[in-house]
Amino acid sequence: MAHHCYFNGTILPADETRIHITDLGLLRGYGLFDYFRTYNGKPFQWDWYWERYTTSAALLGIPNPIAKETAQRIVHELIERSGLSDCAIRFVLTGGYAADSISMTQPNLLIISEDIHPVAEPEYLTGIKVMTYDFVRDIPTIKSIDYKHLMILQPQLKSIGAADVLFHHEGRISELSRSNVFIVQNGKLITPHRDILFGITRKTVLALADGVIPVEERDISLVECCTADEVFTTSTTKKVLPITQIDDHVIGTGKIGPVTQTLLEKINLMVDKW
Amino acid sequence: MAHHCYFNGTILPADETRIHITDLGLLRGYGLFDYFRTYNGKPFQWDWYWERYTTSAALLGIPNPIAKETAQRIVHELIERSGLSDCAIRFVLTGGYAADSISMTQPNLLIISEDIHPVAEPEYLTGIKVMTYDFVRDIPTIKSIDYKHLMILQPQLKSIGAADVLFHHEGRISELSRSNVFIVQNGKLITPHRDILFGITRKTVLALADGVIPVEERDISLVECCTADEVFTTSTTKKVLPITQIDDHVIGTGKIGPVTQTLLEKINLMVDKW
Numbered sequence: 001m002a003h004h005c006y007f008n009g010t011i012l013p014a015d016e017t018r019i020h021i022t023d024l025g026l027l028r029g030y031g032l033f034d035y036f037r038t039y040n041g042k043p044f045q046w047d048w049y050w051e052r053y054t055t056s057a058a059l060l061g062i063p064n065p066i067a068k069e070t071a072q073r074i075v076h077e078l079i080e081r082s083g084l085s086d087c088a089i090r091f092v093l094t095g096g097y098a099a100d101s102i103s104m105t106q107p108n109l110l111i112i113s114e115d116i117h118p119v120a121e122p123e124y125l126t127g128i129k130v131m132t133y134d135f136v137r138d139i140p141t142i143k144s145i146d147y148k149h150l151m152i153l154q155p156q157l158k159s160i161g162a163a164d165v166l167f168h169h170e171g172r173i174s175e176l177s178r179s180n181v182f183i184v185q186n187g188k189l190i191t192p193h194r195d196i197l198f199g200i201t202r203k204t205v206l207a208l209a210d211g212v213i214p215v216e217e218r219d220i221s222l223v224e225c226c227t228a229d230e231v232f233t234t235s236t237t238k239k240v241l242p243i244t245q246i247d248d249h250v251i252g253t254g255k256i257g258p259v260t261q262t263l264l265e266k267i268n269l270m271v272d273k274w
Numbered sequence: 275m276a277h278h279c280y281f282n283g284t285i286l287p288a289d290e291t292r293i294h295i296t297d298l299g300l301l302r303g304y305g306l307f308d309y310f311r312t313y314n315g316k317p318f319q320w321d322w323y324w325e326r327y328t329t330s331a332a333l334l335g336i337p338n339p340i341a342k343e344t345a346q347r348i349v350h351e352l353i354e355r356s357g358l359s360d361c362a363i364r365f366v367l368t369g370g371y372a373a374d375s376i377s378m379t380q381p382n383l384l385i386i387s388e389d390i391h392p393v394a395e396p397e398y399l400t401g402i403k404v405m406t407y408d409f410v411r412d413i414p415t416i417k418s419i420d421y422k423h424l425m426i427l428q429p430q431l432k433s434i435g436a437a438d439v440l441f442h443h444e445g446r447i448s449e450l451s452r453s454n455v456f457i458v459q460n461g462k463l464i465t466p467h468r469d470i471l472f473g474i475t476r477k478t479v480l481a482l483a484d485g486v487i488p489v490e491e492r493d494i495s496l497v498e499c500c501t502a503d504e505v506f507t508t509s510t511t512k513k514v515l516p517i518t519q520i521d522d523h524v525i526g527t528g529k530i531g532p533v534t535q536t537l538l539e540k541i542n543l544m545v546d547k548w
Contacts (some may be wrong), residue, residue, distance in 0.1 A: 002373075027366065028419055029421060030419060092295070097275075103428075146412075148413070151369060152333075155335065170440075195443070
């Protein structure tokens with residue numbers, strides 16, 4: 001649930017925040033977002049998320065209308081108003097209103113405080129099932145609002161009991177719909193390095209793996225992924241979550257593996273002390 | 275400019291119509307639209323547009339919430355309220371509101387009356403310039419709201435004086451950002467048959483060409499297009515509009531060609547009597 005929303009200068013209850021129908025996000029899919037959460041009331045990896053938000057905006061050609069310090073002040077006010085010990089924050093930046101339905105004049109920026117939807121604890125032990133899907137996200141380095149493929153696939157995911165899709169194309173895997181993917185094979189931690197959104201939790205995990213296990217950022221074939229010792233996914237809400245089934249292939253023991261376990265403990269320790 | 279807007283059961287001035295920020299069109303790019311205009315106050319090719327709208331909805335997995343007869347009644351009321359002799363009508367259908375920002379419950383349907391933005395008459399003689407761009411629209415048979423590539427390219431188009439992009443991929447052309455493409459070569463009218471949105475004006479022109487010139491629907495290479503005798507584009511607002519320059523290549527005489535002229539006259543005659 002959304003709590004409060006900053007919209008072009010004003011903070012209102014999210015329930016009361018509405019956007020005019022000529023918004024280019026709505027009419028032309030011309031928008032991006034970013035999403036982070038707090039731990040102990042403090043935004044996690046704020047500098048990195050801010051950097052990614054401004055990079056997305058630059059790549060999409062939407063001028064970012066707000067200074068970092070102002071954004072930070074708004075985020076803190078939203079956290080305070082939420083009344084929660086921890087909450088999630090969503091930035092949504094669109095091309096703004098267009099009377100002719102196509103020409104950008106001034107962007108619209110929304111900053112929304114929301115409930116966190118954490119992964120249920122047992123899922124960290126059992127892991128999740130994913131469904132393979134031949135696709136590369138359109139301009140994957142941008143955190144655009146374009147999730148039409150995932151939305152179309154939702155009934156199918158539900159029917160087979162899969163939690164998400166694993167995108168692959170021309171034999172290579174890239175990412176899940178909203179998270180990155182890692183494999184553990186022959187004592188190495190490996191993650192794709194292209195055709196992906198560069199996740200902040202991905203970056204955090206790569207840093208946490210330093211000194212624990214050798215790391216490679218490179219292409220991973222779908223076959224290599226399906227036959228890996230361990231597979232896991234990383235995201236803001238999922239942290240380090242095992243993937244224990246890909247279509248009909250069970251990964252490893254079908255439970256969380258030792259490297260995944262170690263990295264999950266490390267990130268849990270990190271966020272506890274954030 | 276938008277005039278009035280039907281939104282889930284109510285017609286209001288478009289100025290006053292706002293959508294809540296949890297709409298999946300806005301948050302997840304999960305939406306489609308359709309767009310048609312009236313001639314002599316009557317919706318042009320209404321049956322065909324309705325069919326395409328419902329097809330898009332089915333392909334995108336968004337349940338169409340309205341019966342054809344109801345939609346038709348609303349469209350007529352919007353036309354009447356616009357007070358204009360002719361207007362454009364835009365349907366926008368999204369995945370609706372999602373408290374969790376991802377799960378569809380009930381779609382949102384907007385039906386908006388708008389000003390028509392016709393092509394300036396001299397452009398029918400001089401034609402337009404287009405810029406080639408290597409791309410295939412994502413799920414091209416759906417009239418989704420996804421126009422991010424066009425939006426990103428707009429400054430570049432403006433700087434080189436191009437009116438639109440011509441999408442091509444692996445040597446084949448497909449369409450413009452919001453319209454179809456035809457070429458005339460060796461006394462034949464040829465238009466791509468795949469990786470396109472099947473335009474209603476495309477369909478109308480194919481019918482009008484019957485008996486005038488042999489027609490082929492097939493792959494067209496970019497080279498074939500650039501060396502064609504005539505090239506034109508078709509859309510709801512453009513009707514039959516010559517393309518006289520592709521990047522640096524001038525097409526034919528650099529003015530409207532005889533087949534384009536004939537088809538433009540035929541569609542003008544048709545809409546005059548609509």
